């Protein structure tokens with residue numbers, strides 16, 4: 468099987484796409500140089516489709532957008548966020564990963580993206596052919612403005628996320644989460660209830676309609692564990708849940724559980740950390 472894989476520089480999700488591609492057949496990796504112009508990139512990739520059995524993209528916003536354009540240009544079906552491929556059948560994540568769908572490809576060429584963190588990152592060396600799509604006449608990104616994080620680590624990149632839900636009680640209640648996050652050089656996240664209440668900005672929201680995070684440690688404080696929230700944090704390597712309700716759903720996703728009032732437990736963790744560090 469001959470497989471084209473779209474990769475981007477320094478992109479973990481691209482390495483995961485390579486792993487999926489390698490499990491299917493011989494991989495030919497491609498990247499696109501120049502300004503990001505999804506339809507122009509797609510034209511360049513579609514131009515290499517002859518004789519291929521599959522084209523795979525990373526499960527990033529860009530990967531999904533470019534592959535969707537490839538599918539439209541070639542008039543073929545596209546399966547995003549795929550977790551497994553068996554012959555013509557794929558399993559893919561729907562609804563932010565809360566549902567798995569089994570589907571069958573009809574047609575000569577499979578177009579798909581690898582679901583984020585469903586595959587290990589490839590560590591094998593591979594050559595990348597660099598395409599230079601002509602962006603003339605195509606919609607292209609002319610400027611990228613990073614959100615102002617005030618010098619703090621961003622939610623998406625943080626190795627520790629201290630996240631708060633309705634149980635925090637108020638915007639002022641987040642001070643103890645801020646303190647713990649700062650001590651761990653992490654970022655503060657929150658649930659949608661919190662952003663809806665105006666306690667935190669939407670940029671802090673974790674979940675299906677917020678940011679998807681994959682830190683080493685996710686500390687969920689006063690968060691019940693709704694599927695839409697879990698969709699955003701299930702990429703975390705370890706989850707510590709702090710909740711007053713022993714029956715809270717979040718505990719079924721947790722590696723570590725503390726049952727109790729977060730207003731007592733979070734400062735106690737901070738104090739222990741300071742003591743251990745002698746600060």
Ligand SMILES: Cc1cc2nc3c(=O)[nH]c(=O)nc-3n(C[C@H](O)[C@H](O)[C@H](O)COP(=O)(O)OP(=O)(O)OC[C@H]3O[C@@H](n4cnc5c(N)ncnc54)[C@H](O)[C@@H]3O)c2cc1C
Nearest residue numbers: 632633634658659674675676677689690691696711712729
């Ligand atoms: C289409 C759609 C998209 C959505 N997208 C998102 C999304 O992206 N992100 C998201 O988060 N939600 C999302 N939601 C909302 C989601 O369904 C839940 O309503 C939300 O996640 C609940 O937030 P919460 O856990 O903070 O609040 P609650 O469900 O009210 O839970 C609060 C928790 O705090 C605990 N608690 C209370 N006081 C304390 C205390 N003192 N100490 C310790 N624990 C305490 C309670 O026991 C409870 O478990 C979406 C919903 C829909 C329909």
